[in-house]
Amino acid sequence: MVNETQHTCSASSSSKSDGGSSSGSESSKDSSRCSTPVLDADRHERLREKMRRRQDSGDKWFSLEFFPPRTANAAVNLISRFDRMGAGGPLFIDVTWHPAGDPGSDKETSSMIIANTAVNYCGLETILHMTCCNQTKDDITGHLQKAKRLGLKNIMALRGDPVGEEWEEEVDGFNYAVDLVKHIRNEFDDYFDICVAGYPKGHPEAESYEADLRHLKEKVFAGADFIITQLFFRSETFLKFMKDCQAIGITCPIIPGIFPIQGYHSLRQLVKLSKLEVPQEIKDVIEPIKDNDAAIRNYGVELAVSMCRELLDSGMVHGLHFYTLNREVATTEVLKRLGIWKEDPRRPLPWAVSAHPKRRVEDVRPIFWASRPKSYIYRTQEWDDFPNGRWGNSSSPAFGELKDYYLFYLKSKSPREELLKMWGEELTGEESVFEVFTCYITGEPNKNGHKVTCMPWNDDPLATETNLLKEQLEKVNRRGILTINSQPNINGKPSTDPIVGWGPSGGYVFQKAYLEFFTSSEIVTALLKVLKKYELRVNYHIVNVKGQNITNAPDLQPNAVTWGIFPGREIIQPTVVDPVSFLSWKDEAFALWIEQWAKLYEEESPSRMIIQYIHDNYYLVNLVDNDFPLENCLWQVVDDTFELLN
């Protein structure tokens, strides 16, 4: 009877402990006690395993294709789009290879760097396209090595378009995608997941549809893990193709490429490139409305939705791949109407994880970078090990210095003119700075009628969670306690809570109240007197730009301020207030005054000098209320401070 139940683990898993004490002693030396919490399977599986798991569970998924941008500004926008569209829960995104755009270089617009940013800074599972024709073996190996080093784990192996009319096969060269697949498997073994392209109507240059299917089979048998198809206009086209593939023994996943028609010209261009024919019934609808973009897009959405429904309803399709053309609206609309866009995806941790494989086990970070996760990832990119389970009281966190505040993936989304409208064309004193902070908190427009939707320390509007503290935050910012980070205390809310929840369901999440702000030395003096009354309850850390430094953290140990308790798991404590890291954060937090704000103004201008004064004279303060089950006392601390000053 006992063996009937499902959850069994074989008795042999205990055999290692039966080896007697001497062998036990030996094997204990090998046993790594490193923790690998498997809170989120998505962080540990390779792409082909994720696909398999989704297929097994019947969970439908989607993926998104982007091409590299042409300008640095477009790169900033594309990264914001990754963040926004990433929130919908794509299984992966892919970035095309732009042979003309120096695709393997370090330029901010290269395919390689855009894919790197998607993986590392946006935390997205990413496939990098790579074409092989007209490239040497060494070039290609170099690109693959670089991709691996940057944390990319998936390659879409393509032939690419030969240059010129007179193309001839090179002996020993890469003439077809299959050569690239073989090369990757030869040189990198099983490291990469490999995707190849399928042509539902056959490749335009193939001798025949059947010959093309045989080429596809060759690519799969050479080591490809799955297939993404070229776009098509009728679901029957894909379903027939899929059956034909299966009939000749192709068993790997085949993902239909969906192209929502978004405009007359983009459709024409794509059709020209892909040498596909647009069915007459589509032409008939589009031609009369070809100058009405909105009408064409609406039609395109309708068409895509109904085709996707047919595909999903066939039972043969588990995932849909979208050719986004780097646009958001149409694809998002299709996904929402299909019900596979995740409106509120569960967060595995309270912060956005990176998808670099070496960060797979990372589950603890200092709270300071809560609103600047990309900067945190940048400053820790050279680390070999990432903290998990505990932050530890290592004395050398060794954060990389943040020198270049203008890296496109760290840069503000708003241009200079917009920032000036928000933060003031002209500042008249410290009070006008207080006013900017206050407007950011309240969401009210400033006196020139502009809303303050970002700050140097936070490129996004106020978090929903921070909204819980809005009233108090407004009051203190008005008086010169310039808050840049805060969280309320939480005493065991369900892990599924829409605002503060994270991690698997069935758990409970907790927080200690946290408040971080810049303020004047006058206020700090009063604050320190008040803090004496709260010595056992409140941990504080106060530092100025010169590094003058006051804290009551015991032995400079980290203080866990967010943690979660889950069924059948160890405790997860994803954010800590670490006194050592705070000194690295302090450099960045102070520098942002200058780099992002002061530099908007002319040198020597009064506005610039006001910001410079604050930078030189204010203190950065963090406060933690350790008594999380009681009412947050930090507001009382601040009130007491103001009272003392009066």
Added chain:
Amino acid sequence: MVNETQHTCSASSSSKSDGGSSSGSESSKDSSRCSTPVLDADRHERLREKMRRRQDSGDKWFSLEFFPPRTANAAVNLISRFDRMGAGGPLFIDVTWHPAGDPGSDKETSSMIIANTAVNYCGLETILHMTCCNQTKDDITGHLQKAKRLGLKNIMALRGDPVGEEWEEEVDGFNYAVDLVKHIRNEFDDYFDICVAGYPKGHPEAESYEADLRHLKEKVFAGADFIITQLFFRSETFLKFMKDCQAIGITCPIIPGIFPIQGYHSLRQLVKLSKLEVPQEIKDVIEPIKDNDAAIRNYGVELAVSMCRELLDSGMVHGLHFYTLNREVATTEVLKRLGIWKEDPRRPLPWAVSAHPKRRVEDVRPIFWASRPKSYIYRTQEWDDFPNGRWGNSSSPAFGELKDYYLFYLKSKSPREELLKMWGEELTGEESVFEVFTCYITGEPNKNGHKVTCMPWNDDPLATETNLLKEQLEKVNRRGILTINSQPNINGKPSTDPIVGWGPSGGYVFQKAYLEFFTSSEIVTALLKVLKKYELRVNYHIVNVKGQNITNAPDLQPNAVTWGIFPGREIIQPTVVDPVSFLSWKDEAFALWIEQWAKLYEEESPSRMIIQYIHDNYYLVNLVDNDFPLENCLWQVVDDTFELLN
């Protein structure tokens, strides 16, 4: 103004993070991310640092001296005494070196093994005495190496008594304690803390009191860290000695050796050995009552208390060292009357820690060994690293096998006859076993009028915490759910709670409800049906002696069942239910039926066959209720199971 406050850490501690990204990257490779939680400074400081810290904080302390026992039975009793007297909070204990008793051997009565047991199994800071005369350099080095290997960190360096009358100094040999001190420092650098003996009246063989002081100074200057004195009868004797020491430049701690008179004969013997003279006023009191042990002990306690008070009141004495003569009552009485016996010492962790330096960071253990911590320490003694922060899902915990259930430090304190009275001279069926478990839970005498104060899985009476569950436990044991381990759920009680509290004050402790029991396969079948209803809430693990194994633990991950949140610290989670370790524990738990219970009876006897039947056919079950904020559902699970069976 800012620099006035006390808690400052120098700005230079941030300098490492200022090294730029390239140097940052390099140093990150060195940075150990290993966590060293300093929850309990006592676990991390060396003895001399602990002394210094107590002296600085004005916290009075005591220490206890024991000699090795003569028989194996006496060793069992001595270890129990270590546990009981350890609960009073001695700063350290010391074990004398018995040259006649093969002191460095592996015998259970040797000085070395007793000290090893005190450190490793009782978790006591321990000083091992060592004498040097009549021993070769190699012998001594061997002893010291062995002591180091066993985790001993402190040596009391003594000359010892020369054998025979005709003793002559050996050239290049060890003639005096100072030679041993030098040898330890030469060969082991600063590894050991070294203690030496001081003679408040001068060593009986010294040329003069002054000459003896000079010898003492030599020992200190050769590398001794502190001094413990020979016993004395008047506080003035010690205080004068201390001043004389200081006058000649001895600045290390000097700890008075206190000898509470416990009987006429022991006093006479000690006086004879130490060549001390008992003051007339003491002789006058003692001689008339020399046959009244209780009266002499009372007098001895009075005398010791008043002398200790004088010493402590002098302001020169911070710690008191007691010559216990391996007895408990008098010393405990003196300590309690002085108010330095800690009635309820705070537990740094919910389980008894080991004092071996390599276990310094250990702060996670599986809950299964909660009542058998010495067995846990034994089975993990060969590990090089101990889990801290996280248990991790290592697939090879590699516990040593527990073959010898009769190791003196693992053995039951009760002799066979007593066990038979408790557990039944003759068993008549499984029900008589249920009865034994029930009596253990209730504390009521069994049908022959004997209380059941221990069980094979628990050598002590029921824990106070378990008392919270007594009523339910009684009910289920009566019906054949034979509980061996349990804890109630706790949703944030203060860390100072007298029953469930642990760790530094100002924190909150939590628990998930846990229940572990043996039961028949009939009950397991019903239980599994009931557990389907609790699938998301209750984690279970069910296994029989053959290793048939059923669990719903996700990915065989550990489940944290005890954790604490403290001011300014990371989360501590000292106990987990680990599915992999459970299979090692299972072997031990099943073997205890046979080793400790069945073997009390004749082979082939009905009683023995009943225990053998249970061993062969019952299952060991553990249940965790993950919903710690709600009412414990495990009793409902058990009730539902019984209902299903009816």
